[in-house]
Amino acid sequence: MANNSSFKSPKRLDSLPGDVAGYSSGAVPGGKTRDVSLEGVDFDRRDFLGKAVGGIGAFVAVGALYPVVKYIIPPAEKEVKEQDEIVVGKASEVPPDSGKIYQFNKDKVIVVNNGGKLSAVSAVCTHLGCLVQWKADENVIYCACHSARYEDNGQIISGPQPLPLAQYNVRVDGDDLVISKA
Numbered sequence: 001m002a003n004n005s006s007f008k009s010p011k012r013l014d015s016l017p018g019d020v021a022g023y024s025s026g027a028v029p030g031g032k033t034r035d036v037s038l039e040g041v042d043f044d045r046r047d048f049l050g051k052a053v054g055g056i057g058a059f060v061a062v063g064a065l066y067p068v069v070k071y072i073i074p075p076a077e078k079e080v081k082e083q084d085e086i087v088v089g090k091a092s093e094v095p096p097d098s099g100k101i102y103q104f105n106k107d108k109v110i111v112v113n114n115g116g117k118l119s120a121v122s123a124v125c126t127h128l129g130c131l132v133q134w135k136a137d138e139n140v141i142y143c144a145c146h147s148a149r150y151e152d153n154g155q156i157i158s159g160p161q162p163l164p165l166a167q168y169n170v171r172v173d174g175d176d177l178v179i180s181k182a
């Protein structure tokens with residue numbers, strides 16, 4: 001049902017103050033016409049304030065949306081150039097009859113010191129990807145997950161692994177331990 005609460009019925013017009021005819025001809029209370037009553041209002045200023053409020057609103061909206069967009073769109077992966085040779089540590093870190101795993105580019109490499117002879121092979125077992133270790137009491141590279149055994153040069157001795165361990169080069173340069181691609 002339509003809302004007639006603002007309808008100027010003759011009965012309501014009677015209750016309004018002043019010249020009733022003026023209400024329907026653009027006049028405003030106080031006896032002034034609508035144009036006269038707007039004199040002095042600075043429309044340029046109102047326009048500026050409206051734009052300023054809109055600008056602040058847009059700024060706040062961008063600030064709120066930025067983290068959401070950053071979360072949804074993953075950052076571009078930085079291209080890390082692979083190095084052919086890396087100083088991974090000190091030679092003293094791998095004394096005789098020990099092994100130590102180092103990061104070489106994206107790979108994990110185990111450096112083995114088998115009685116003074118250095119070798120380096122992938123530290124990732126070719127069976128299901130567990131990390132291997134040097135087992136000094138057996139002189140083998142050993143995977144504890146399913147008992148794979150490799151020689152210090154990565155060749156298979158026994159176990160479920162389908163492939164030998166990938167080989168790398170290793171050398172001592174001064175005090176440094178240097179791994180390079182084979």
Ligand code: FES
Nearest residue numbers: 125127128143146
């Ligand atoms: S993951 Fe190494 S033996 Fe299974």
